[in-house]
Amino acid sequence: MRCPFCGYEDTKVIDSRPADGKKRRRRECTKCGKRFTTYESVETPLLFVLKKDNTIELFDRNKLIQGISTAVKKRPVSIADITGIVDEIEACFANSMTSQVTTSEIGNIVLDRLKNIDEVAYVRFASVYKDFSDVDSFIDIISELKNPKG
Numbered sequence: 090m091r092c093p094f095c096g097y098e099d100t101k102v103i104d105s106r107p108a109d110g111k112k113r114r115r116r117e118c119t120k121c122g123k124r125f126t127t128y129e130s131v132e133t134p135l136l137f138v139l140k141k142d143n144t145i146e147l148f149d150r151n152k153l154i155q156g157i158s159t160a161v162k163k164r165p166v167s168i169a170d171i172t173g174i175v176d177e178i179e180a181c182f183a184n185s186m187t188s189q190v191t192t193s194e195i196g197n198i199v200l201d202r203l204k205n206i207d208e209v210a211y212v213r214f215a216s217v218y219k220d221f222s223d224v225d226s227f228i229d230i231i232s233e234l235k236n237p238k239g
Contacts, residue, residue, distance in 0.1 A: 090127060094118065095232055097120035111128045114126065114129060134188050138195065150175055
């Protein structure tokens with residue numbers, strides 16, 4: 090790290106602590122002795138979503154939160170549960186350094202999490218995500234909840 094005061098390239102870290110999702114480092118120049126603060130954050134790759142119509146768009150966290158919120162409306166599901174699902178999805182793809190995912194991959198993760206949180210929200214989300222077109226689709230997914238395979 091280059092000293093912002095004298096330009097010398099050798100500095101030492103005096104203190105390091107987390108701050109607002111970043112790492113705050115207090116540094117000291119080994120040449121001039123002046124101190125300064127730097128912030129370090131993890132760079133996550135951009136995530137693109139391949140939609141069912143084969144178009145590609147940038148992953149939109151708020152859009153996913155809105156979709157899940159619609160499914161859990163008037164259900165005992167907290168905002169923390171919703172943001173937790175979205176955080177988990179973002180972290181999963183960031184950790185695997187994936188840059189493109191399908192709506193199916195995202196939808197399946199949401200369904201898996203909702204199934205454990207609230208079954209009504211699960212059925213609501215599935216009805217939109219899987220594009221139910223008749224009553225039999227609802228009966229099938231509810232039967233699946235009542236009689237899980239394996």
